Amino acid sequence: MIDKVLLKNEVERLDIMLDDTALERFDTFAEMLIDWNSRINLTAITDPFEIVYKHFADSMLALAAVNVPQGASFIDVGTGGGFPGLPLLIARPDLHGVMLDSTLKKLMFVDHVLNRLELNSNGRTLHMRAEEAGIKVQLRNRFDFCFSRAVANLRELSEYCLPFVKVGGTFVALKSAKAQEEIDGAKEAIKILGGEITEVKQFFLSDMGERNLIIIKKVSPTPPKYPRASAKIAKEPLGLPKTK
C-alpha cells in the first residue's frame, strides 16, 4: 500500500525511528483510510504517496517539535480521521492519547483503527465539542500535551485547547505557512488563557511546503470562565476590542 521505506527515511530525518511494527501499522492505517473514505468523508488526500507526507509525516512533526517524555498524555482536538493523534500513537505506543471530535462517524473510524492496530489501551476517542469538554473537571488541566491540526484559527483554537493542558504542559498547533498572521491575532488571547508562545518551529517536508508548529506553554491555570460557548467564541474574539 504505502512506500514504507520512504516513510521510514522521511521521519528519520526528523530523528523519529519507526520499527517494523510501526511501519506495518501505518500501512494498515492507510489501507483502512482509503477504504472507509469511499463511504464516509474523512480526507481529501487519498493517494498513498500523499498520505505518507501530508498525513503521516506531517502529523509526526509534533514529535520533532517538542520533547514528549515516555508515557506522556495528550489530547488531539478535532482529530477528524485521526490526525495527528493516530500517527503519534503508532510512532510512540508508550503515549496515552484522547482523540476528540464533534463528528461521531469520524470517531467510529478512529475507534476501528485503534482496535485493528491493537492500540486501544493507549488511545481512545471522545465524542464532544471541545468547548463543552474543556469545562469538565475530569478533562480540564489533565493533559501533558494538546495537539491540533486544521481545526480553527489560533485564537479560537487556543480557547478550545489550552483548558485541557496542565500547568507546565504544552499545546502544539500544527499550522501551514501563514502562521505569523495567526500568532499576531492570538497573542493576547493566549495570555488571557494562561499560555505563552515559547517557539515557532518551521519544517519543510520534501516539496510539501512550509509547516509551522506553534509551541505554547501553559504557564498559569486557564480562568474558569473559559472556554466560552462556541457562539461567543466566534462573536466576541478573545483579546480583541469588542465591535458594536
Ligand code: SAM
Ligand atoms: N485534525 C484532522 C486533520 O488534520 O486531518 C481533521 C481536520 S478537519 C478539517 C477539522 C475537524 O475538527 C473536523 O473533524 C471537525 O468535526 C472537528 N471540529 C471542529 N470544531 C470542533 C469543535 N469545536 N470541537 C470538536 N471538534 C471540532
